[in-house]
Each structure stands twice: as structure tokens, then as C-alpha cells.
Amino acid sequence: MKKLNFFTVLTTVLLFSVMMFTLTSKGDPDFSDPEPCDEVIGEGDSRTLRIAFNEAQYPNPFRKVGYDGYIPSPDLRWNDFPGAPMLSSLSDPFMVTNYYASVTITSPQCDEWEWKRVFDASNGSSNGEMDVKIPVDGYDVRVQIKYYERNDSSLSAPDFNIDGPSNSCGSGNSTRVLYTFDQVFLNGWGNIPQPMTMIPTSNTALTCVDVQGKYSTMQDYDSVNNFIDINDLNPK
């Protein structure tokens, strides 16, 4: 009796599955799967954004007194580019330039699509303007910018930051301030370069793990963008 029930149920389930398959596979093209959103967006639309600071509106809580609105220079505001970001120096890749700015662009309507790039001479220009890709018309655009300030000791006004947390590999100048921008633009923006005014967020210690050079197991990439390109990490 039990066996009969087993086969009855099994047959019913199989028949039901076949029926469902038949019904769903009969459909005309309207019933086919829509094209995945990342394929619809493809490479995306070209736009320009401008990485901006507003020292007066956003006084920096991580600066020492007298340096509340201080932005070290030279940097991307003055047509200065990170020479060869991150991996160019065996001794200390993070001391090479005064900043490191990355941009990540996504869409709330398409998890699969993500564009990312580091600000450098290939995409940046004066006044902090940067060429980016955004999802095509119809998709909202989330823009995230990270701007890591480098160690302050090599700059013209050293020791302007409040000392970082105690886990740094030292103290005093071994700090960096992170500025961020993270906003959603409904359906993107027009062709006018859009100022993205960042806010200071944290005083991050320069930890020991940062200050290592190239790793023997790692392919010899020129830059982060080089890594992105070689590994096809951006949409085409």
C-alpha cells in the first residue's frame, strides 16, 4: 500500500512537472527570458564627474586646530595625477602620491553591472574632472568615490592630522583621512561635469600591512587600472 502511494505521488509530481514544462515552453517570444540588465547596459554611457571638496561646509574633524579646512596639495584639484598608483615603488607604494581616488558606479536596478576606476592621467583632467561610465538611460546611478589622503609627512604642512588610532605602525604622521561621496542620481545626470562634493569620514591609521611593496606571487601590474583592464573587471 505504501509502495502504491509512493508511486502515485511520484507519478503525479512528474506529470505535473511535465504539464508545467509544456505550458511554459509553448509560449511565443514574449514569454522568453528578458535580456539580462548587464547586457542591456553594456559598456554604459560616457559622462564626466568632478571630484570636489568643500572645506568651509565640511570642516574636517580629523585635522588639528588651524587645519580644519585644509586639503593637502598638490592633488587632483590642480591637475596632479598619481604617477603610477600603488605598485610602482618597492619600498612604499603608498608614499608615491599624495592621494588615491577611486570611483565605483553601480545601479540599484542592476546588481550585475559595476564600473570602477582609479583617477589617473588616462581618465582625469584639471579641476578633478574624471571620465566615467554610467548605466544607460532608464537606470538610476549610484556613485561612490573614495579619496584616501596619503601620509602627511612629505607635504608642505606636515603633521596636520590628529593622530590616528593606536593600531598604526607609529604615530604622528602615520595617519590618513578618507573622504567619501555616495549618492544616487535618478537616471544619471546630463553632459555637464557633475561636482561630487565629498565629506570627511575617518582618520585611518597607516597599518603595517599597507607598506609592503610588490608581492612575488602577484603579476607585475603597473597600476590598479592595469589590473582592472587585464582581468576584464569592467563591463564591455
Next chain:
Amino acid sequence: MIMKNILKFTVIIVALGLFSCNDDLNENNATSSDIKNTDLAKNYLNFFRNKSAEGSVLIQSTTSTAMQGVNKNITFAEKKLRSSNKNSSNKRIEIKGFDSNIGAKNMKNSARDDNDFFGSVLSYRVVDNSQLNKSSSESSDYNEVYIPELINVTYSTEKLVPGTTVSWNIDNLNSNGVIVSVEYYGINQLDTKLAFENPTTIKKSFVIDDSVGSYTITEADLEMFPNKALLDINVLRAGFDTDDNSNIAIAGLTKVGDTKYAER
């Protein structure tokens, strides 16, 4: 007994099939994300993943714990079509009590220096600019949407570790819950070795009842992220509504975002 087990098994298979539809939204090659499928999360997902119509508005306050007492960083955006050769809709949202031209005229995010939108019920309606001089434009009834109070966030520790408590100011009128979102981006890491070994973006979100007022990070929460990575953690809540006839949406979102080292 066997039949009982088979039926149970069948029910599980069917249930997995249904939920896999949601999972498909989150799994892909470029990024990896995990959103807890609570009813609250579904509300957020349904709203923010919907392609709302031209004329929709988004009011957002995006700040950090360092700046939350200094500047609310409020911007206002109105959705416009990008292509000039497409027919532009004349419909837009009008919020009662505010200048009819409160938004940006173009697509960019326009900064505002007030926070009157947050912590209040907004009465809004969809109006048609092309019908402004006709009495028919006034026939639309006002809808109401509650925009939660600006969120304020504190952390019990400097780093994100199992046991770190994230706390926020409770808004009992917010029925949508609070999202705690943790994100890993390889491009933002300071440790290049870690970044190059983990280039895939990883995202995890929780939606918690606002009235709880806090969330404690567990070891399991951090498991999917590379150890000792810099993670973005955003705590946000939003009020939102969509006009059924026009698919024009309105949302007010308040978010405090920070970047922290995470250790398990």
C-alpha cells in the same frame, strides 16, 4: 510515512524554486550579494529596484558618523529622461506646503540646506504641467508618505568585529525598518595583496525593525568578507511611495556611511 516524506520533499523543492527567483537578483559573476529576505527587505527591494517614471523624486541625506552632527548633506533629485529626442513627460510631483519648484530642474542632485522633509508626513500628488491652467489638473488627490527622521549612528568599537554593536536613534513611526549594509570593494583596499586576491565586490544587507535600535555584528555576518579588509558600512532608513497610475515615485532616504577595518 514514505508518502509524508515525499510530500514534504516536494514542498521544499517548490519553495526553493520560488525563492530562487529572488536569489537570481543577487547572484552574478561581477558582484556577490546577500540580502536577508525578510518582508521588510522585500519592501525596500521592490521599491528601489523598480524603474520609476520620469518625475520621480529622491530626497537623500548621506553623511558619516564624523559629520552627522555638523552637516546633513541633503540633496534633492528629480528624474528626467536623458535623451532629448524622446518625448518628455510633463508629469511631476508636487509636495504640499513646499515651493512647486523645489527640485532640481535638471537631472543633477541639487543641494538643499533644510531638513524639513525628514521626520514628517509629506502630502504629495502628481500634477501634469501641460494641464496646469485646466481645472482637471487639480482633481488629483494628495497621497501621504512618511519620511523618517534623520538617522544618527554610533558604533561600540573602532573596528568591525564580532560583537560590535551598531546603534541608531529610534523612529517608531518608521515601519520600513533600518537597513544595515556591509560592502567590500577590492578597489578601495589599502592592502594591495588582499585586494588583488579578492577583486569581486561583496555585499551583505540586513533589515531590522527600527524600534530595536541596534544590531550586533556576528562572526557569521563577517564570514563572507576577506579578513582584515576595509569595509563600507551604511546604516539607512527610508520612506517611499509610488503613485499607482503614473509609476511616479517619491522617496526620502537618510544614511550614515563609514569605512572600517573588519576582523574576525
